[in-house]
Amino acid sequence: MTFATATNEHLAHLSNTLIYSAMAVYTLAFFAYIAEWLFGSRSKVARTANALTTDGARSAQAPAVRVRRAGGTAVLERPKVVTRAAAGARDVPDGPGAHGGDEQGDLYGRVAVSLTVLAFAVELAGVVARAASVQRAPWGNMYEFNITFSTVAVGVYLALLALKKNVRWLGLFLITTVLLDLGLAVTVLYTASDQLVPALHSYWLYIHVSTAILCGAVFYVGAVGTILYLFKDSYESKLASGGKPGTFATSVLERLPASASLDKFAYRVNAAVFPLWTFTIIAGAIWAESAWGRYWGWDPKETWAFITWVAYACYLHARSTAGWKGRKAAYIALIAFGCWLFNYYGVNIFVGGKHSYAGV
Amino acid sequence: MSDTRSTDVHSDESPANGSEADLGEAGSQLSTAPTETAMPGSFGGSRAPGPRGWVTWTAREIIGWGRWFWRQLTSMRVALLLLFLLSLGAIPGSLIPQSGTDALKVQDFMDAHTTLGPIYEKLGLFHVYSSVWFSAIYILLFISLIGCIVPRTWQFVGQLRGRPPGAPKRLTRLPAYATWRTDADPEQVREAALKVLKRRRFRAHVTGDAVAAEKGYLREAGNLAFHVALIVMLIAFAWGQLYKSEGNKLVVEGDGFSNTLTQYDDFKSGSLFTDDDLVPFSFKLDRFTGTYERSGPNKGTPRTYEAAITYSVGAYGKDKKTTVRVNEPLNIGDAKVYLVSHGYAPTVTVRDGKGDIVFQGAVPLLPIDSNATSQGAVKVYDGYRNAQGVHDQLGFAAFFVPTFAGAGKGTMYSQFPGLDFPVLAVTAYHGDLGVNAGIPQNVYQLNTKNLKQFKDAKGNKLTARLLPGESMTLPGGNGSITFDKDIKEWAGFQVVQQPGNGWALGGALAAIFGLAGSLFIQRRRVWVRATTGADGVTVVEMAGLGRSESAKLPEELGDLAALVHDRAPTKTDEKDADPDQEPGATTPVPAAEGAQKK
Numbered sequence: 001m002t003f004a005t006a007t008n009e010h011l012a013h014l015s016n017t018l019i020y021s022a023m024a025v026y027t028l029a030f031f032a033y034i035a036e037w038l039f040g041s042r043s044k045v046a047r048t049a050n051a052l053t054t055d056g057a058r059s060a061q062a063p064a065v066r067v068r069r070a071g072g073t074a075v076l077e078r079p080k081v082v083t084r085a086a087a088g089a090r091d092v093p094d095g096p097g098a099h100g101g102d103e104q105g106d107l108y109g110r111v112a113v114s115l116t117v118l119a120f121a122v123e124l125a126g127v128v129a130r131a132a133s134v135q136r137a138p139w140g141n142m143y144e145f146n147i148t149f150s151t152v153a154v155g156v157y158l159a160l161l162a163l164k165k166n167v168r169w170l171g172l173f174l175i176t177t178v179l180l181d182l183g184l185a186v187t188v189l190y191t192a193s194d195q196l197v198p199a200l201h202s203y204w205l206y207i208h209v210s211t212a213i214l215c216g217a218v219f220y221v222g223a224v225g226t227i228l229y230l231f232k233d234s235y236e237s238k239l240a241s242g243g244k245p246g247t248f249a250t251s252v253l254e255r256l257p258a259s260a261s262l263d264k265f266a267y268r269v270n271a272a273v274f275p276l277w278t279f280t281i282i283a284g285a286i287w288a289e290s291a292w293g294r295y296w297g298w299d300p301k302e303t304w305a306f307i308t309w310v311a312y313a314c315y316l317h318a319r320s321t322a323g324w325k326g327r328k329a330a331y332i333a334l335i336a337f338g339c340w341l342f343n344y345y346g347v348n349i350f351v352g353g354k355h356s357y358a359g360v
Numbered sequence: 361m362s363d364t365r366s367t368d369v370h371s372d373e374s375p376a377n378g379s380e381a382d383l384g385e386a387g388s389q390l391s392t393a394p395t396e397t398a399m400p401g402s403f404g405g406s407r408a409p410g411p412r413g414w415v416t417w418t419a420r421e422i423i424g425w426g427r428w429f430w431r432q433l434t435s436m437r438v439a440l441l442l443l444f445l446l447s448l449g450a451i452p453g454s455l456i457p458q459s460g461t462d463a464l465k466v467q468d469f470m471d472a473h474t475t476l477g478p479i480y481e482k483l484g485l486f487h488v489y490s491s492v493w494f495s496a497i498y499i500l501l502f503i504s505l506i507g508c509i510v511p512r513t514w515q516f517v518g519q520l521r522g523r524p525p526g527a528p529k530r531l532t533r534l535p536a537y538a539t540w541r542t543d544a545d546p547e548q549v550r551e552a553a554l555k556v557l558k559r560r561r562f563r564a565h566v567t568g569d570a571v572a573a574e575k576g577y578l579r580e581a582g583n584l585a586f587h588v589a590l591i592v593m594l595i596a597f598a599w600g601q602l603y604k605s606e607g608n609k610l611v612v613e614g615d616g617f618s619n620t621l622t623q624y625d626d627f628k629s630g631s632l633f634t635d636d637d638l639v640p641f642s643f644k645l646d647r648f649t650g651t652y653e654r655s656g657p658n659k660g661t662p663r664t665y666e667a668a669i670t671y672s673v674g675a676y677g678k679d680k681k682t683t684v685r686v687n688e689p690l691n692i693g694d695a696k697v698y699l700v701s702h703g704y705a706p707t708v709t710v711r712d713g714k715g716d717i718v719f720q721g722a723v724p725l726l727p728i729d730s731n732a733t734s735q736g737a738v739k740v741y742d743g744y745r746n747a748q749g750v751h752d753q754l755g756f757a758a759f760f761v762p763t764f765a766g767a768g769k770g771t772m773y774s775q776f777p778g779l780d781f782p783v784l785a786v787t788a789y790h791g792d793l794g795v796n797a798g799i800p801q802n803v804y805q806l807n808t809k810n811l812k813q814f815k816d817a818k819g820n821k822l823t824a825r826l827l828p829g830e831s832m833t834l835p836g837g838n839g840s841i842t843f844d845k846d847i848k849e850w851a852g853f854q855v856v857q858q859p860g861n862g863w864a865l866g867g868a869l870a871a872i873f874g875l876a877g878s879l880f881i882q883r884r885r886v887w888v889r890a891t892t893g894a895d896g897v898t899v900v901e902m903a904g905l906g907r908s909e910s911a912k913l914p915e916e917l918g919d920l921a922a923l924v925h926d927r928a929p930t931k932t933d934e935k936d937a938d939p940d941q942e943p944g945a946t947t948p949v950p951a952a953e954g955a956q957k958k
Contacts, residue, residue: 078921079921271879
């Protein structure tokens with residue numbers, strides 16, 4: 001008994017050390033991303049401006065994309081597929097990324113990604129150590145929820161990178177908020193490791209809470225994409241109407257993907273995770289049915305999960321409705337993510353209800 | 361059709377190339393969304409003279425407005441608006457106390473806000489989710505939903521029975537396009553293409569000089585399934601609310617319960633529930649076990665709650681033993697038995713002046729804090745005679761702590777929820793308990809209005825802290841009360857019957873699968889045209905059209921083109937030629953030409 005407790009305390013201590021170490025490495029990664037953006041600002045890219053303002057650039061660039069696919073066996077050459085952008089859409093090429101084509105910037109970007117991978121590994125180890133110290137899933141209170149949440153958010157980002165998606169531009173924005181999230185976790189929300197109250201003793205904890213965390217992380221990535229879309233879109237509109245955006249805006253936004261690409265990215269991410277969010281709510285309802293005797297009781301957490309769900313449903317519908325596409329749909333997506341955030345922090349801190357355990 | 365605003369209803373994107381008109385039939389019905397037409401100001405048209413004219417005009421007007429209203433309700437914009445309202449309307453219910461979950465808090469709120477309270481009450485803000493306005497929002501939303509999915513279902517059935525539409529005239533206009541020249545006959549090419557497409561599980565057929573193929577019908581099927589599943593869930597929820605019953609029963613260790621209305625401490629049911637709906641069963645609580653955290657910052661936090669029970673189903677069912685835990689209710693037919701609360705029930709023995717036992721039993725006390733400090737009352741209604749031999753009633757206010765801080769620590773509150781140092785404090789009264797007045801009263805509280813407190817020799821109020829086994833003697837030879845060593849625990853059970861749960865779960869699962877289908881499956885069309893060119897060489901053209909601009913479409917078209925190309929390879933003498941010289945590939949495509957077409 002005493003021995004077990006000592007081991008647990010040791011593990012809990014180890015977990016804390018690992019989380020602090022992860023924060024240190026994230027900070028290094030943060031500076032590396034900053035360096036990438038700084039060095040990238042040396043290059044003078046103006047693809048968006050060219051595409052939107054110069055008439056000559058337009059014909060030079062059409063057809064926009066060519067997908068050339070060499071035959072796998074190389075016996076016969078495959079026919080080439082020519083793609084054509086949607087009618088009426090701005091034909092804007094994607095920016096080169098934060099490094100802006102600058103070699104040194106690119107180097108720092110790679111360093112930043114490597115550091116992110118390292119920090120992710122350290123943080124993951126911290127979460128696992130925490131789980132081992134309490135001998136259960138590490139989602140019993142808000143501190144544990146926060147450290148898992150940021151780990152998963154970074155995991156989603158790294159997974160997208162591993163899938164060769166063009167998302168390195170997300171890095172700085174993501175790591176900044178991950179640092180904020182962890183800072184909040186270790187200062188305000190910290191709870192010493194402990195066991196669960198009986199109501200949380202269920203395998204549904206693994207199903208319901210893990211999907212909730214994953215959904216939050218992916219929604220978050222989608223929200224970052226949406227915010228950047230809004231900036232880039234107004235930048236493009238300004239250019240298209242003959243305006244001249246500021247130098248800082250130009251420097252930053254030129255290096256981001258085209259607004260259409262950002263919009264599509266945010267949509268894909270949100271749409272991909274929406275069924276999982278539906279599943280999270282339903283899994284919660286099944287759990288509530290066995291723990292509290294009803295599957296739906298309008299508990300504040302349930303209500304806000306429902307509001308979030310409806311808000312994202314709104315977004316998905318708005319995106320395909322004439323007059324609501326684009327910016328308006330993007331605002332809805334941000335409101336929906338705001339609902340998710342409120343459900344996570346606001347309900348626990350200000351409202352209470354059946355979902356509050358172990359303090360907060 | 362005078363206006364082509366907002367065409368899409370309930371999810372999905374419009375075809376990638378924006379203008380369906382441009383593509384003619386080829387792009388048609390890739391979405392089954394109905395088109396919305398704008399209405400002129402009046403629907404009645406010209407009015408013939410006389411009353412008959414007026415009647416027909418009015419009828420036309422009413423029908424016209426009815427249609428207009430229906431179209432508005434089933435339009436995407438109104439559906440969006442209703443979705444917004446639904447989420448907005450749900451917010452107050454999470455911030456204002458709700459009578460359904462916590463009636464006490466509602467009362468507190470009413471007392472604290474004398475002006476706001478009545479306004480909230482009028483607006484139904486204390487029961488948001490059953491209020492008129494909230495119901496109106498979701499009922500309208502569901503009518504809108506039905507008005508949307510019924511026509512879409514018919515259209516979809518029509519599409520399933522029909523065939524993919526023929527190739528548009530200019531395939532170069534489509535978002536993905538490939539072409540090459542080959543030695544093979546056009547017919548051979550078409551046959552090869554048909555085979556390739558069918559093997560890739562496209563629905564394909566030859567029309568004119570081209571093969572038309574389509575795939576991804578499951579998208580629309582999933583979309584419809586999702587929306588139907590939402591309706592099923594709503595009906596199941598409503599059904600459950602109407603027929604549900606929910607009762608609470610406190611059972612002391614060793615006592616039993618049988619599932620009839622009279623046995624419940626409190627009972628709520630839906631408006632269509634009848635008493636015959638109660639599932640017949642009974643059970644006995646053998647033992648309740650609670651364990652608590654012994655150390656650390658969360659000392660006293662409960663770790664396990666277990667109720668060991670023996671139950672039988674029906675009037676003469678066999679006895680079975682089981683354990684009910686917090687997350688593991690006992691299922692008997694439609695009924696579920698949940699463990700919802702627990703507390704202590706100290707056993708006390710009350711004797712009269714002659715030493716005869718007038719009361720003996722476990723008295724359940726209600727916990728008032730998280731360390732199980734409990735209070736309640738011991739009531740001796742009859743069988744008691746005082747020292748003078750006159751009938752009297754006894755009442756004891758009881759205060760119990762499972763873990764006492766120790767004498768002189770200044771607090772009577774419990775330090776730990778486990779039974780470490782149990783102490784029972786009693787205050788004795790006699791007189792009229794008030795039970796004969798016929799007014800229902802709280803068994804956990806003494807109504808001291810007609811009671812007199814016993815006084816000790818010094819004239820002080822008689823009260824004592826008892827350890828297990830100790831007694832308090834009433835003055836004047838009026839008897840005694842003993843705190844027996846056998847301290848029992850009680851468990852609170854909630855018995856819930858809610859039909860329709862299976863339907864709700866089925867609907868929920870169907871909703872997830874439908875949603876996944878409608879979001880992850882791409883519906884796309886592919887055409888392969890093979891014609892003989894002016895120089896007698898066969899020209900193959902392939903093009904693809906999806907509902908959204910997806911990177912996968914050109915990739916898939918590339919794969920398909922490669923497969924067709926294997927069967928109809930590029931004309932031998934053109935292999936070394938500059939690949940950019942293929943027709944259609946070099947000329948920049950004029951952008952958005954079709955967009956201006958109406």
